[in-house]
Amino acid sequence: MTAAARAGRSAPRYATDITADDAWAICDFVMPRMEALERLHCSGSEEHRTAGALAEAVSGLVLRLEAEISRSGRRPSVAPGWTPERVRTEEQRRLGRVQEYWNDVCALVRIWQGAEGHDEVRWQRVSFLDPAGEAEYDRLRAEHGIGRREFDPMSTEIRRVGTGADVKVAAPSPAPSGSSSRV
Numbered sequence: 001m002t003a004a005a006r007a008g009r010s011a012p013r014y015a016t017d018i019t020a021d022d023a024w025a026i027c028d029f030v031m032p033r034m035e036a037l038e039r040l041h042c043s044g045s046e047e048h049r050t051a052g053a054l055a056e057a058v059s060g061l062v063l064r065l066e067a068e069i070s071r072s073g074r075r076p077s078v079a080p081g082w083t084p085e086r087v088r089t090e091e092q093r094r095l096g097r098v099q100e101y102w103n104d105v106c107a108l109v110r111i112w113q114g115a116e117g118h119d120e121v122r123w124q125r126v127s128f129l130d131p132a133g134e135a136e137y138d139r140l141r142a143e144h145g146i147g148r149r150e151f152d153p154m155s156t157e158i159r160r161v162g163t164g165a166d167v168k169v170a171a172p173s174p175a176p177s178g179s180s181s182r183v
Contacts, residue, residue, distance in 0.1 A: 009121045009122060010121065011121055011122065011124040012102075012122060012124060012126050013126060013128070013134075014126055014128050014129060014130045014131060014133070014134070015095045015096070015098040015099040015102065015126055015128070015129045015130065016072075016095065016098075016129070016130045016131075017126065018065070018069065018098055018099075018102045018126065019069065020065070020066045020069045020070065022102075022122055022123075023061075023062045023065040023066055023069070023102070023105065024062060024066070025119060025122070026058065026062060026105055026106075026109055026123060027058060027059060027062045029109065029112070029117050029118065029119075030054070030055065030058045030108075030109060031055060031058070031059070033051075034051040034052070034054055034055035034058075035051075035055070037050075037051035038051045038052060038055075054108065057108060058105060058108055058109075061101050061104055061105040061108075062105060064097070064101050065098060065101040065102060065105065068094055068097045068098045068101065069098060071094055072094075092129060095129040095130060096129060098129075099126055099128075099129055102125070102126060103125040103126065106123050106124060106125050107125070109123055110123075
């Protein structure tokens with residue numbers, strides 16, 4: 001994406017910032033690449049299978065994301081006896097699913113950063129469901145004297161910021177190849 005095209009666009013900050021258009025743009029970016037790989041490689045080859053699996057993963061996430069986003073603004077189905085608190089809880093769960101699906105699909109396309117058509121501005125993971133969630137996080141962090149942490153999953157370090165002096169902390173190393181990290 002060119003600098004001119006990025007002008008006026010901002011990275012999503014909250015799950016509430018994610019739109020169905022954002023999700024479908026990722027699908028429109030990935031699918032032609034996967035279809036080209038499938039055409040290029042013989043059916044049954046590892047490349048063909050990998051392309052098909054990635055296409056399925058992305059399209060499934062985008063469809064689930066769109067379904068959750070489309071529920072926004074609609075009154076949730078309220079069962080008899082639901083309190084306003086229960087309705088708010090269900091909305092938070094919906095936003096949690098939007099955040100989860102969005103972050104998953106962004107992780108899948110991160111490998112294409114810098115490639116033509118990759119929207120580096122919009123296709124960013126989000127850390128909070130909404131502004132209220134971020135405010136609560138900041139309140140709790142301040143109450144306990146804890147600085148914010150910035151974690152880059154492509155790096156081996158976590159930066160603790162906002163505590164007066166930035167501190168770099170080594171992140172755990174990945175398990176050696178051939179060993180399982182599952183317990």
